[in-house]
Amino acid sequence: MGRLDGKVVFITGVARGQGRSHAIRFAEEGADIIGIDVVEPIAGSTSPPATQADMDETVRAVEALDRRIVATKADVRSLEQVKKAVDDGVAQLGRLDVVIANAGVSTFMGPAESLTEEAFVDMVDINLTGVWRSCAAAIPHIKAGGRGGSIIMTSSAAGLMAYANVGHYVAAKHGVVGLMRTLALELAPDSIRVNSIHPTTVDTPMVNNEATFRLFRPDVENPGVDDFIEAAKVMNALPIGWVEAVDISNAMVWLASDEARYVTGVTLPVDAGAVIK
Amino acid sequence: MGRLDGKVVLVSGVARSQGRSHALRFAQEGADVIGFDVLDEIKGSPSPAATQADMDETVRQVEALDRRIVATKADVRDYAAVKAAVEEGVAQLGRIDVVLGNAGVFTAPSLAEDMEDDIFMDTLDINVAGVWRTAKAAIPHLKKNEHGGSIILTSSVAGLMGYPNFAHYVASKHAVVGLMRTLALELAPHHIRVNSVHPGSVNTVMVMNDTLARLFRPDLENPTTDDFKAVAKQMNPMGIDLLEAYDISNAMVFLASDEARYITGVTLPVDAGTMVQ
Numbered sequence: 001m002g003r004l005d006g007k008v009v010f011i012t013g014v015a016r017g018q019g020r021s022h023a024i025r026f027a028e029e030g031a032d033i034i035g036i037d038v039v040e041p042i043a044g045s046t047s048p049p050a051t052q053a054d055m056d057e058t059v060r061a062v063e064a065l066d067r068r069i070v071a072t073k074a075d076v077r078s079l080e081q082v083k084k085a086v087d088d089g090v091a092q093l094g095r096l097d098v099v100i101a102n103a104g105v106s107t108f109m110g111p112a113e114s115l116t117e118e119a120f121v122d123m124v125d126i127n128l129t130g131v132w133r134s135c136a137a138a139i140p141h142i143k144a145g146g147r148g149g150s151i152i153m154t155s156s157a158a159g160l161m162a163y164a165n166v167g168h169y170v171a172a173k174h175g176v177v178g179l180m181r182t183l184a185l186e187l188a189p190d191s192i193r194v195n196s197i198h199p200t201t202v203d204t205p206m207v208n209n210e211a212t213f214r215l216f217r218p219d220v221e222n223p224g225v226d227d228f229i230e231a232a233k234v235m236n237a238l239p240i241g242w243v244e245a246v247d248i249s250n251a252m253v254w255l256a257s258d259e260a261r262y263v264t265g266v267t268l269p270v271d272a273g274a275v276i277k
Numbered sequence: 278m279g280r281l282d283g284k285v286v287l288v289s290g291v292a293r294s295q296g297r298s299h300a301l302r303f304a305q306e307g308a309d310v311i312g313f314d315v316l317d318e319i320k321g322s323p324s325p326a327a328t329q330a331d332m333d334e335t336v337r338q339v340e341a342l343d344r345r346i347v348a349t350k351a352d353v354r355d356y357a358a359v360k361a362a363v364e365e366g367v368a369q370l371g372r373i374d375v376v377l378g379n380a381g382v383f384t385a386p387s388l389a390e391d392m393e394d395d396i397f398m399d400t401l402d403i404n405v406a407g408v409w410r411t412a413k414a415a416i417p418h419l420k421k422n423e424h425g426g427s428i429i430l431t432s433s434v435a436g437l438m439g440y441p442n443f444a445h446y447v448a449s450k451h452a453v454v455g456l457m458r459t460l461a462l463e464l465a466p467h468h469i470r471v472n473s474v475h476p477g478s479v480n481t482v483m484v485m486n487d488t489l490a491r492l493f494r495p496d497l498e499n500p501t502t503d504d505f506k507a508v509a510k511q512m513n514p515m516g517i518d519l520l521e522a523y524d525i526s527n528a529m530v531f532l533a534s535d536e537a538r539y540i541t542g543v544t545l546p547v548d549a550g551t552m553v554q
Contacts, residue, residue: 262548270537
């Protein structure tokens with residue numbers, strides 16, 4: 001018996017990284033999946049774009065667990081695309097219980113004064129407004145079910161504290177907290193809980209790339225993963241360089257389950273103690 | 278298969294209420310229990326003292342789940358007694374993996390300026406120093422574990438926000454957060470995680486008594502606990518009157534399990550959104 005048997009979860013950024021991990025963990029716990037991903041290059045992104053092959057792999061992994069998945073190419077910068085994908089998913093899977101607003105990017109790095117207007121606005125458009133669009137598209141379906149639900153937003157340790165040279169990212173991730181708290185109040189009467197998760201660095205394509213290694217190790221000419229982990233460890237209280245995607249997924253499963261039926265409005269770090277260090 | 282098979286959990290205040298619930302939920306997940314309780318009157322407490330019969334009932338219910346429990350009478354104000362209880366438990370059960378610093382009191386409410394010195398000091402002695410003594414007695418055992426451990430301190434929404442007439446309790450529960458953050462930093466190198474849980478009003482004798490009813494219903498001559506419940510509903514956006522003890526236990530299980538292996542230094546409200554209202 002799974003902890004989420006019979007539930008349907010909507011996941012943004014489902015093609016790979018944390019999104020794929022969430023899809024697999026939720027499927028393991030008995031849920032069906034509605035997933036979207038932009039599956040396209042993002043201007044200035046520090047990681048290579050997700051591909052259709054990535055998306056196909058997510059679908060394969062979920063179906064291998066005997067769960068259903070409706071996976072669509074859609075961009076969180078377009079409310080119309082997101083809404084259509086969610087509506088189609090609900091039409092096929094019959095209901096919606098959980099939203100995981102996971103899609104996000106890491107782009108151009110540098111002091112805030114040197115960021116371009118485009119870099120800043122695009123960041124907010126994806127990492128903050130994209131979260132709002134994902135919720136806006138999903139909320140009517142959760143309300144229509146009349147069974148309550150759970151919305152979980154992926155913020156970041158950078159949603160609770162500052163990191164130099166990623167001012168646009170830090171601003172967007174802090175904004176997610178404000179959106180989370182407001183939705184928690186607005187949706188509590190419908191027994192829809194809203195929380196945010198705040199990961200430290202996670203071993204995914206967003207972090208495991210040369211641009212991120214350079215941000216962490218400006219002192220090394222061609223930093224590799226070991227150089228990165230050495231520096232990343234200094235930021236975490238626990239003696240580790242990064243967490244795995246499944247660690248974030250496990251927190252999502254708990255928040256989505258009935259074990260957390262009265263947990264709402266909470267910022268939950270999964271950060272190896274980065275925020276308190 | 279339980280999520281805590283083979284683990285041993287130390288629970289303070291184990292005779293009844295949240296402490297008993299934690300012992301039972303952890304036993305359901307496969308853990309053995311070392312528990313202690315003061316089983317004595319606390320000056321100014323509006324709820325009746327826990328009794329040996331309460332303690333016996335906790336023992337009976339844990340053993341009915343085919344788990345072992347070593348239950349001792351000990352006062353968190355007395356380090357020698359706490360240490361003896363912990364040592365006896367480890368001698369019989371072999372180890373400690375998880376510590377739940379749960380024992381606490383809520384005594385004679387009044388405006389801070391009217392509070393008696395011994396009422397204030399007793400609250401700190403039990404709710405803060407008592408939690409510290411519990412952790413102190415257990416930490417040497419946690420450090421022996423190859424895979425570290427998890428310490429979870431019971432704070433309160435009153436550990437994150439103020440309440441009139443609760444100065445002693447609010448101060449003590451805020452202090453628990455400071456203790457938690459410091460222990461999290463000190464113990465991280467040993468892979469020992471430390472977090473605090475912040476319940477709203479829970480359906481236990483600490484909350485469901487005439488003193489609290491009168492405090493929250495000054496408008497009524499002889500308010501009952503049902504009258505308290507009517508206003509408790511307005512203290513959170515979900516509109517629930519009381520949490521059940523097992524809602525807190527479920528959060529404890531999550532934080533103690535490997536699902537939360539990189540969660541440390543976190544304040545986790547289980548409060549139906551009280552904090553964001």
